[in-house]
Amino acid sequence: MTKEFVAADVLHEYAVRFRIALTSSDFANFLDKMDPMKHLKEEFYIPCDDNGVYLSGNSLGLQPKNLERIILEELYVWKMSHDFGRPWVSMSDICLEQLSYILGCSISEIAVMNSLTCNLHLLMVSFYNPTKERYKILIESPSFPSDYCAIESQIRFHDLNPSECIIQLKPRANEYVLRHEDIIDCIEKHGDQISLILFSGINYYTGQLFDIKEITDAAHKKVILTFFSLILGCIAGFDLAHCVGNVSLFLHEWNVDFAAWCSYKYLNSGPGGISGIFVHQKHDHRPLKRLSGxxxxxxxxxxxxDNELRPTIGAGGYQLSNPCxxxxxxxxASMQVFKKTTMSEICTKHLLMSSFLRLLIEEYKLPLKIITPVKDSERGSQLSLLVETTDIDKLHDFLKSENITCDVRKPNVIRVAPSAFYNTFADCFYFAGTLNKYFNQF
Structure with a gap:
């Protein structure tokens, strides 16, 4: 039987086998030499000097070095040949094959289009169909504000009251993340009234990775039998902004109904980068309502x-206009870099780096709390550090003064997310050491 991969155990085994102190700079350098992805750092521009560390890939991924050439080439074609120099009509399809590997689905189940919130609205037109019996939407807390606004406005669009329609599941008292059993219990308890479950794949604030498959299974089991008909279970949809390019996904196999994501975080496609959608192929021939273009x-x-709409089968049928x-x-440009590795390598490195960072912070016994779950199955790259003993803005300013880029999410969390592509274990060591330097001032 193959032993289950547990990132922290792997780190401990390496340290023992090669007789290197687990929380030392020598061990960080050793891990970097062992890293099968280390050459890919050269594919990106790092906006820091040699001593700087960028740990904000969960907010904005870095620019691939091939991007400028690709964009300038398209501008040159537009300048010199106009549209005759490129088959731009099919431009939106060139990323689909690589994205299908990242998302675990077929090409026909995804489309590249619009922005994330726009896509959530388009998908909810099809998949949020409240009835007298089923009208509620289950979301997690804390929810990303943009998602909450979209959900609330969809409910109002149906002339319903958000306070009566939104179930916002919160962690238990004195806890920071949701227990999986509480999510399943909530679906079981309220499922007969729930029309749509719309969770994040990974919560933006805590970094908690939800069990997408089991949530979807629980949703679909909530079938209602009436005297006249059988009403299908709850719809399961996901905002995958913090999942895509970060953790392993198998959307088709998991039977997820729909999903949307942005591409400017772990997919490194630039500020405001284009979004994408997934619609399971089981819905291809269902008479779903949609806004068409x-x-x-x-x-x-x-x-x-001829003004006779013949929708493309699959997610492509949701496209409105030609993308930029x-x-x-x-x-x-980013997909070309992704082709040089695998999601298995990416996910493994994310777990090893975040585990190493956690071990370092715990070794220093710093007065902060890591609220991201410990289990590999419940997180990706991000660690969320709860800061309660010092002014979080002062700490953030200190980190910036030490040439570290990370971000703050109010009220009191600092998020760090080492990227498999351009971060090193030495970066993690430097960040933890800088945190220790700050708290040793007091």
Missing amino acids: WWGHDKNHRFNM VLSIGCLY
Whole structure:
């Protein structure tokens, strides 16, 4: 039987086998030499000097070095050849194959389009259909404000009251993350009234990775039998902004109904980078309501100009307009780098780096709390550090003065997320040492 991979155990085994102190700079350097992805750091521009560390890939990923060439090439084609120099009509398709590997689905189940919140609205038009019996939406707390605004406005659009329709599941008293059993119990208890479950794959504040498969399974089991008909279970949808490119996903196999994500975090496609959607192929031939546009029209008939809509089968049918070529170019640049590794390598390194960082912080016995779950199955790259004994803005300013880039999420969390592509174990060591330096002042 193959031994289960546990990142912290692997680190301890390496330290013992090679006789290197687990929380030493020598061990960090050893891990960097062993790293099968170390060469990929050269694929990115690092906006820090040689002593600086960028740990904010969960907020904005870094720029791939090939991006400038790709964008300038498209601008040159536009300048010199206009649209005859490029098949721009199919430009949105060039990223789909690599994205399908990252998301664990077929190409027909995904589309690259719009922004994340816009896509959530389009998907909720199809998948939030409140009835007298089923009208509630289950979300986690804390919810990302943009998602909450979209959900609330969708409810109001149906002339319903958000306070009566939103179930916002909160952690237990004196806890920071949701217990998986509490999520399943909530679905079991309220499922007959829940129309839609719309969770984040990873919570933006705590870094908690939810069990997408089990939540989806629990949602779909809530079938209602009436005298006249059988009503399908709750719809399971996910905001995967902090998952895509960070953790392993198998959306088709998990039977997820729909999902949306942005691409400017772990996918490194630039500020405001283009979003994407997933719609499970089981919905391909269901008569779902949707807001349509001509780019969702079957390609073979799109330019017939006959005003007879023939939607593309799959997620592509949700496209409204042709996407910006430059936005697609930014995402394509990143996809070319993703092709040089695997999601298995990426996810393994994310877990090893965040585990190493956790061990270092615990070794220093710093007066802060890591609220991100310990288990590998419940997190990705991000660690969320709860700061209660000092002014969080002063701590953040100190980190910036030491050339460390991370971010603050109010009221009192500092988020750090080492990226498998461009961060090193030495970066983690430097960050933890700098935290220790700050608290040793007092």
